[in-house]
Amino acid sequence: MTIDHIIFAFFLFMTIAALYSSVGHAGASGYLALMALLSFAPETIKPTSLILNIVVATITSIKYLKAGYFDRKIFFTFIITSVPMAFLGGYLTLSPKYFKLIAGLFLVVASFLLIIREYVKQTETTIKPMHVAYGLTIGSVIGIVSGLIGVGGGVFLSPIIISANWTTVKNASGVAALFILCNSLASLSGNMVAINKVDHNIIYWVAAVIIGGVLGSHLGTVKFNNKIIIACLFLVLLTAGLKFLLVDTHI
Numbered sequence: 001m002t003i004d005h006i007i008f009a010f011f012l013f014m015t016i017a018a019l020y021s022s023v024g025h026a027g028a029s030g031y032l033a034l035m036a037l038l039s040f041a042p043e044t045i046k047p048t049s050l051i052l053n054i055v056v057a058t059i060t061s062i063k064y065l066k067a068g069y070f071d072r073k074i075f076f077t078f079i080i081t082s083v084p085m086a087f088l089g090g091y092l093t094l095s096p097k098y099f100k101l102i103a104g105l106f107l108v109v110a111s112f113l114l115i116i117r118e119y120v121k122q123t124e125t126t127i128k129p130m131h132v133a134y135g136l137t138i139g140s141v142i143g144i145v146s147g148l149i150g151v152g153g154g155v156f157l158s159p160i161i162i163s164a165n166w167t168t169v170k171n172a173s174g175v176a177a178l179f180i181l182c183n184s185l186a187s188l189s190g191n192m193v194a195i196n197k198v199d200h201n202i203i204y205w206v207a208a209v210i211i212g213g214v215l216g217s218h219l220g221t222v223k224f225n226n227k228i229i230i231a232c233l234f235l236v237l238l239t240a241g242l243k244f245l246l247v248d249t250h251i
Contacts, residue, residue, distance in 0.1 A: 017212030024173025026057035028151035033240030046150030056213035057181035064174035077135030082143035089147020090190025104244030111237035152180030
């Protein structure tokens with residue numbers, strides 16, 4: 001990668017982190033999309049995505065927890081089954097063909113889930129209690145999928161929590177942020193045991209997402225209209241997902 005390419009990618013990683021952290025996510029689906037579009041080496045995509053996810057999820061979690069946006073019961077119900085499954089998914093290595101297929105489908109689905117999260121509001125104002133069995137089952141499914149492709153799972157979790165009225169939108173963002181952090185740590189641990197290989201420019205990408213994460217998480221905890229941001233992210237994820245599925249790339 002030339003210096004010009006590093007600078008360009010740095011700016012893109014920073015932007016993705018800022019946009020995602022503003023809505024309580026760490027950006028893994030965005031990093032996957034970006035690395036797909038920039039044709040990163042396939043064996044480095046999952047661990048690189050997870051490392052960047054951990055950095056931004058840490059920043060975002062601190063911001064939301066300090067602001068008081070969190071639901072302890074909801075979080076622990078999901079995370080009990082999600083973490084061990086995320087570790088297993090991180091340990092398992094998919095062939096490039098199946099990684100392309102699963103990651104492509106994930107990005108396409110994630111693009112629509114972001115729209116649902118933002119534009120489909122809670123149908124009721126009354127918060128409903130969540131059945132423990134639902135949380136345990138959903139957590140395990142999100143965990144294994146997250147570990148396989150290198151994401152935190154927040155893009156799946158937030159719309160589910162919000163549409164079910166299990167907590168407030170802001171609390172859902174706080175739960176998702178810490179959920180993403182724990183899942184990403186578990187997935188990365190499994191991946192390091194199995195492969196232990198990351199992109200050699202990782203230090204630049206980490207610096208980029210730290211800057212973006214601090215900026216975005218600040219905007220996300222104050223009054224901030226994110227409809228335009230969600231629309232932009234939708235286009236990025238959908239484009240990258242279709243590239244995974246339809247274009248013959250190195251990945």
